[in-house]
Amino acid sequence: MKKINSFDGAPLAYYDIGAGKPVLLIHAFASNAEKTWLKNGIASQLVESGRRIIAPDLRGHGASRETSAFLAFPPDALALDMEHLLNALAVSDFDLVGYSMGALTAVRMLMRGALPSRVVLGGLGLANVTHPGPVSDRFEHLLRADPATDFAARALQAEIVRE
Template sequence: MTVTTTAFASFDGAPIAVHEIGEGRPTLMLHGFIATAELNWILPGIADRVAAAGRRVIMPDLRGHGGSAAPTDPATWSPDILPRDQEALIKGLGLSDYDLVGYSLGARTAVRMLVRGATPERVVLGGMGDSGVMAAGMRAAMFEDSIRNGEKAADPKAGKIIQARIRQGGFVPEALLGVLSSFVPTTEDELRKLDRPILAVCGELDQDNGSPERLAELLPRGVAQRVPGTHLSAVAEPALAEAIVAFLEG
């Protein structure tokens, strides 16, 4: 199948790159931090697998990433700006009946969308656990330290890895810091109100964002699943694509 790419003007006019593949039920898929739709969904074959299940796969590059706007002025990064972009995209595409999939930052964004009133039928939260949504600031602080200080960060290994990812992907550090500043934690009470089928799926070795099992316990209709891999490697595992498709098909 062929991936097509268009530019969408978000609520504030910022251009957001949107990649699409397949036909059928709309499925919005949101990638992780310091990644892109291509890196998380297209190259690992997840987009192809979901599209082959009879779905129109819609994959934006989140603001600050890939082909989308990457503002460097901190004042432009308002709280919850990433979910606001997706709300504008859903409205612009005229979607009313759709499913939602996110990985890591994309999963955190998906949760914020739900809290703010988004109404997908089924939701997959990949690479996400309880602390990743309820204590988002802690995760943001680690990334900020690594982006600013590299190997001199509190966790030198993480700093080195993150700096390499930024260089290799051509990301703008100031824009990534803006993404982090826009994080809004989600409370336990808010999670308990998200009454729809939600899958929390992580690699067996992934504890980066807490426990998917504990996250699922907080969700009225949440279920948890583990697939092979770590936080970074799980997207390359065929089992993740299969878990996504199986859950979306219900």
């Protein structure tokens, strides 16, 4: 694992394996990159298919555990961490995969203007405690938004229509 300091100096550990078009893999709450992507063979299958995988341990998880308490994170800290990591690695053309909390982080990245080529969101699970209600309600405005002017809406709508 490699480490960088994120936008606010918090340590961020990550795997960077393979070559080819990068795919950012974002894990679930109470997990880490190794458990979610490496041990089950997902990362190795992607690398064998010619992809570069970038799989961070989110702040407060795995090898990035040294970070402060979860509720003390700055707003959008996880999305900002991912943006900072991609910038530090000079990655602009990438695919984005998020599972559970990783999927919510991916959505926050899209809402902040990230433009991955493809997006896979899985296991969105329960709504978090700061935004009660069904998770589907959070996406409704993106589905109804004008994709000509809303980058996040365009990315999400394109992925829903695709495959």
